[in-house]
Amino acid sequence: QSKLVESGGGLVQPGGSLRLSCTAYELTLENYRIGWFRQAPGKEREGVSCISRRDGGSYYVDSVKGRFTVSRDNAQNTVYLQMDSLKPEDTAAYYCAADFRRSQCSTAAQDYDYWGQGTQVTVSS
Numbered sequence: 213q214s215k216l217v218e219s220g221g222g223l224v225q226p227g228g229s230l231r232l233s234c235t236a237y238e239l240t241l242e243n244y245r246i247g248w249f250r251q252a253p254g255k256e257r258e259g260v261s262c263i264s265r266r267d268g269g270s271y272y273v274d275s276v277k278g279r280f281t282v283s284r285d286n287a288q289n290t291v292y293l294q295m296d297s298l299k300p301e302d303t304a305a306y307y308c309a310a311d312f313r314r315s316q317c318s319t320a321a322q323d324y325d326y327w328g329q330g331t332q333v334t335v336s337s
Contacts, residue, residue: 214329215239218308221331224298232293232331234308239326242286245311247324248293250304250333259319260306261293271317276302298335305330 216239220232234246247262261282263270270282281294291308309324318324 215326216308216310216328218306218328218331221306221333223334223336225337226299226335228298228335229294229296230298230333232295232306232308232333234291234293234328236289236310239289239310241289241291241310242284243312244326245315245317246282246284246291247309247311247317247319247321248282249307249309249319249321250302251307251330252304255304257307257321258304259321262317262319263291264317265315267315269317271319273319295333298333300335303333303335305332 215237217235224230245265248260249257250260251257261272263282279297283292307330308328310326311324
């Protein structure tokens with residue numbers, strides 16, 4: 213079983229919202245920096261957002277800046293990705309990833325050791 217499990221994906225109309233959850237098993241997520249990635253069919257995996265381990269600093273790729281928000285709930289051992297004003301081009305499988313070795317936020321896939329199985333987001337009318 214994967215140590216990270218994503219949920220919250222689905223079908224939404226353009227302009228709608230979804231909140232993705234990344235819940236950990238056997239990991240305490242407050243000790244990890246977390247990245248959110250997405251991969252659309254025929255495209256390379258893209259780093260979308262991340263949140264640092266200690267100071268909660270975050271980063272967003274330009275295409276989602278102002279629309280997506282990453283946050284932590286340490287009591288629930290969960291990291292969220294709130295996605296608003298969704299566009300058809302946001303359609304992809306979304307993955308969360310965790311890394312213990314460093315604190316600072318990163319959207320480089322090679323920096324992460326643990327990955328979830330992904331959750332599909334489809335934005336279509």
